[in-house]
Amino acid sequence: MTSTTTPMATGVTPERLRGLRRWNIGLAIIHLGSAAVILFLTNDFSIPVLASFIDGAPGSGEGGGATALVTSDLFNVTIGYVVGAFLALAGIDHLLTATIGRRIYERDLGRGINRFRWAEYSVSATLMVLVIALYWGVTTINALVVIAGANVAMILFGYLQERMNPPGRTSTTMAPFWFGSLVGITPWVAMALNIPLYTDAPEYIFVILAVQGVFFFCFGLTQWLQYKEIGPWANYAFGEKTYLVLSLAAKSLLAWNVFLVSLIS
Template structure:
């Protein structure tokens, strides 16, 4: 780590009065406000539909205990159901979280949102992603039979770590200065963990999951990676991504599409009432 990056991580100067580095006009900010409002409304409508129309389909969160010292045969262990989790409300939750944050930065947080963008960051985004995308990866894991409590916790915290590295990436880098890429690559390492776990469960099970599960995994794996690509394009300043606001708009669109793809695949294959 170079001295500038080390100082940024320790004292976090960008959170305390650093000079703006991105030009943001009033018209650009108004367009982003409208985009956020539109995304918030669509997320809200999707969430309400999930709550009202979806069935009661649930999956268990489990715990496995060997009931003995290390080395006890697995056959002597006990698999216990800790709680049955309805997936529709959990799906609605990540949609509602997104709606809340879109409305927050479009209303009472709008002035702060503009200030964040002028400094080449958006901490609202990273807080929302840490919550909503973690719910998403938990749901994806559950439909892939990752239901053990310890595994769910591990997957969740790996995902949160990935998001926080994205946050750090924005906090320690300023437009026009040499980019410190370490947070980006550490985020990629943390982010690949949950997907390796999903792949392991798919490949080692005695029975293959339904086709729609593969559709969910491959489509969401693609969309999760597009967020990393968007940030890479921002800091490489490739083409129109040299404008930080292009990356911001792309984040909003990607977030809406990724959440909608997961929610409606779940609805079409699991949540539609059958009676």
């Protein structure tokens, strides 16, 4: 009778897992603490979400030309609450992986996957992109829905990349990664199109777009390095720690940048 052993992801050792647990506990404290402070101090600063549509059938204007564009406010997004939400989601994720979900988390890491990460990112990273889009003048409900959908799709493709490439595989497919990159870049293209139009934008908005764009690129780069097995990223546990560091930096910088310049100024 032949016994088979499921291959373990590279570098997922008991020592590494203990270190990751300490990191998750620390990040849970930081994120939940930051969320509590922001929610406590925030004011009612908000950005309106608009409906935009043409008044009449397309091409029904005078002489067959453009028809009037009508806009109306649908609701206001209180930015402090959204910032607090994506920080709290990250904190809850890290708390779960360090406590009641620890066994599932560590077992999944051994299988080269982290379902907690992708579930959290699909909501928290999408809220982050929506906040950035709102600051960049993308405020119509149609555009925001498409941006949210594209970002969620990108995250789910990241999950598929891990799911389709288990440890011990004889070949690696990068198709989910490239599909995710294609849909994931579209919100940033949409926001970048406003740059030449948004001539009176304060400098901090350019900083937010540039810094967060770099961080989102680094998340994708991390996965690419993992599956190309380049340098220390050939170690799956190292890649997991890289995700933790990037998540902390991206969320904290966006949260406090937005909070300090927009909510208490």
